[in-house]
Amino acid sequence: MDELKGDCAQCFGLCCVALPFAKSADFAASKDAGTPCRNLLADHRCGIHDRLRQKGYPGCTVYDCFGAGQKVSQTVFRGIDWRTGERQRMFAVFPVVRQLHELLFYLAEARRLDPHDDLVTAYAEVERHTVASPDDILALDVAEIRAKVNVLLLRTSERLRTSAKSYRGADLIGARLRNKNLSNADFRGAYLIGADLTGSDLSRADMIGADLRGAELSGADLSTCLFLTQPQVNAARGDARTKLPASLTRPAHWTAQPAKRR
Numbered sequence: 001m002d003e004l005k006g007d008c009a010q011c012f013g014l015c016c017v018a019l020p021f022a023k024s025a026d027f028a029a030s031k032d033a034g035t036p037c038r039n040l041l042a043d044h045r046c047g048i049h050d051r052l053r054q055k056g057y058p059g060c061t062v063y064d065c066f067g068a069g070q071k072v073s074q075t076v077f078r079g080i081d082w083r084t085g086e087r088q089r090m091f092a093v094f095p096v097v098r099q100l101h102e103l104l105f106y107l108a109e110a111r112r113l114d115p116h117d118d119l120v121t122a123y124a125e126v127e128r129h130t131v132a133s134p135d136d137i138l139a140l141d142v143a144e145i146r147a148k149v150n151v152l153l154l155r156t157s158e159r160l161r162t163s164a165k166s167y168r169g170a171d172l173i174g175a176r177l178r179n180k181n182l183s184n185a186d187f188r189g190a191y192l193i194g195a196d197l198t199g200s201d202l203s204r205a206d207m208i209g210a211d212l213r214g215a216e217l218s219g220a221d222l223s224t225c226l227f228l229t230q231p232q233v234n235a236a237r238g239d240a241r242t243k244l245p246a247s248l249t250r251p252a253h254w255t256a257q258p259a260k261r262r
């Protein structure tokens with residue numbers, strides 16, 4: 001799924017310009033939508049990419065466009081830089097295509113786990129939207145598209161999981177869930193901010209939309225999680241024992257040693 005991974009070298013730094021962010025623990029400064037980040041260089045590279053966390057921009061390290069940046073830059077707008085082209089339309093199109101590419105990521109994962117013709121058809125339909133004209137993209141009802149895709153993703157999840165245990169949308173902020181058997185559980189949309197999942201078994205758990213910011217995953221088994229994304233992993237904490245799906249990368253800020261018991 002390389003086409004669903006961000007390729008900054010083929011993008012015009014759209015996430016650093018089109019999107020807004022507010023000064024917080026995630027960002028050292030505020031920025032309005034459509035305004036270039038102060039760290040964006042003339043060649044669209046980030047001037048502090050190798051030290052974002054140290055410079056107070058951890059929010060950037062947990063963001064993923066799922067390949068939408070290069071799609072908008074090189075396909076939809078045919079390689080025309082926003083500095084010389086239709087900047088406002090490009091900035092409006094980018095977040096729409098980003099949502100569509102996230103849906104493509106989930107559909108590709110569902111298709112890999114449980115191949116069905118309806119998933120193939122849905123993927124082709126969503127992908128077709130991502131290469132439409134800017135006006136056609138802006139006219140899309142993304143909520144309607146998302147709702148249709150979600151029906152298929154939920155059906156896939158229910159086929160693959162053997163447990164009805166549901167934490168969907170649950171407030172599990174700071175919850176102590178160490179060494180638990182949470183396999184096959186439904187964590188869709190759950191708030192797991194700062195939760196302690198050390199040593200827990202999360203195999204086949206559905207993680208769509210789960211907020212893992214600051215969650216402790218040291219020694220946890222996420223190797224067969226359903227719909228787990230790189231941004232979710234990047235937002236959490238883990239160590240060398242944490243088991244991840246082969247398609248995801250172990251974050252550089254994770255520790256090499258097991259976390260100390262709190």
